[in-house]
Ligand SMILES: Nc1nc2c(c(=O)[nH]1)N(C=O)[C@@H](CNc1ccc(C(=O)N[C@@H](CCC(=O)O)C(=O)O)cc1)CN2
């Protein structure tokens with residue numbers, strides 16, 4: 001399923017990716033001082049840039065994930081405009097190790113696949129599942145292209161669902177809310 005969804009994502013983006021714009025329910029949650037974790041897209045991943053920009057405009061602090069080994073948990077580092085970015089494992093663009101580690105309030109989450117119940121299929125390393133288990137009060141929203149939607153994803157006990165998913169056509173909200 002991961003291989004099929006990555007191929008669908010590549011084909012979609014090859015046609016010229018549309019922008020993903022911030023939905024009203026996301027904008028309504030932004031408050032000065034909140035920490036919003038974004039990510040820098042890899043390959044054909046959906047780009048959360050416009051949502052990250054809206055967070056900065058609302059006075060939020062941006063954070064980015066940092067990965068060392070596939071086996072190790074990810075950490076979120078504060079990211080200030082103009083701060084240096086380095087290339088890490090898998091070609092990920094990420095903040096330097098010496099920038100402060102922070103605890104996000106809102107997370108823009110990359111994904112390989114999602115379903116109508118806002119279940120998420122990731123890279124298979126458990127990075128976001130583990131991070132979200134440690135952030136039970138945070139609001140996680142997935143960022144994706146509509147072609148990444150499947151009817152039903154298999155759910156494992158450790159899988160963390162998302163509060164919603166934003167695609168190029170709008171916001172899918174989880175019912176009941178997280
Ligand atoms: N842009 C982005 N940043 C992110 C993630 C992500 O999915 N996307 N992560 C989410 O957890 C974390 C990094 N974790 C990762 C874990 C495994 C692989 C991985 O196995 N990649 C495969 C195949 C990639 C492909 O074909 O698209 C590989 O390189 O072999 C990548 C990232 C944190 N930062």
Ligand SMILES: Nc1ncnc2c1ncn2[C@@H]1O[C@H](COP(=O)(O)OP(=O)(O)OP(=O)(O)O)[C@@H](O)[C@H]1O
Pocket residue numbers: 120121122123124125126127128129130133156158159
């Ligand atoms: N809270 C956790 N603590 C320890 N291990 C975890 C936790 N959550 C997931 N894992 C481990 O991570 C591995 C990968 O999980 P899974 O395949 O569901 O990842 P995924 O859905 O691709 O999402 P992502 O990698 O982004 O979190 C599993 O072997 C699982 O045991």
